[in-house]
Amino acid sequence: MFSPSQADVRRFLCGVHTKTQAGAPMEAIETLASLWIAEHPEYHADLSSADAAVARNYDETPGQTNPFLHLSMHLSISEQCSIDQPRGIRQAVELLTARLDSLHDAHHAAMDCLGEMLWESQRAGRPPDGQAYIACVQRRATKD
Template sequence: MISAQRENLRRYYLTCWQKQQAGQVLEGLEKQVAAVILEHPEYHPILANTDQALQQDYAPEEGNTNPFLHMGLHLGLREQVSTDRPVGIRDLYENLAERYGQHETEHLMMECLVANLWQAQQQQQPPDEHAYLACLVKLG
């Protein structure tokens, strides 16, 4: 099941990118995915090879960054900011973005997000919004 979900998610990214490159109309989430892909030219060669993109495993212990996870974290952060959930994240984001720019701010914030998600997984608990926000505050 995980393998099928992974493939479906990756296919969605690939479809968005193919539509973007073909100049086709993108809707809603497709626009957001394409925008994140455009911001990551280092991933364009990966997305150009459909078979590799669908099959490649990215083991962190081997120093590999999973481009789909990375781009998904950008999308997740943007959703959090747009909904201001957890409350206060929008202001933190805007303050950091003034100093570091949007893309670098998201990378900094992703470190807190990943740490928070990892901690929640280890404790088999929901993510701790207060700890997450505290981590983000330290970035400023």
């Protein structure tokens, strides 16, 4: 299993941003990351220097989103949907996308569910509950 460090993730995303700006060729995962980076121009300054990104502690800035965590969650949800793991997440995100008329907004709503699932898992000392995650996304997809 691939388990990159925080520095690895930050260097990867900064590298993708650099390649995008240069029009350099990319691997498939880099292309996917570049699409999410393009959706978040507010993060481009954070992505401009890998060394600064690795050195920065986003926990010290309450109320500010960590762009690397945010973009990583977009990539995670994209990957989950591509392989439908946990089973049913693809359909739940598709339903949410249709309801919100935006894949980007659906991902942001799913991120709340993903974060909730991970927090609960850590709090309870149990493995993540994929079915609870899917149920949360489905509730958001059917909410009036």
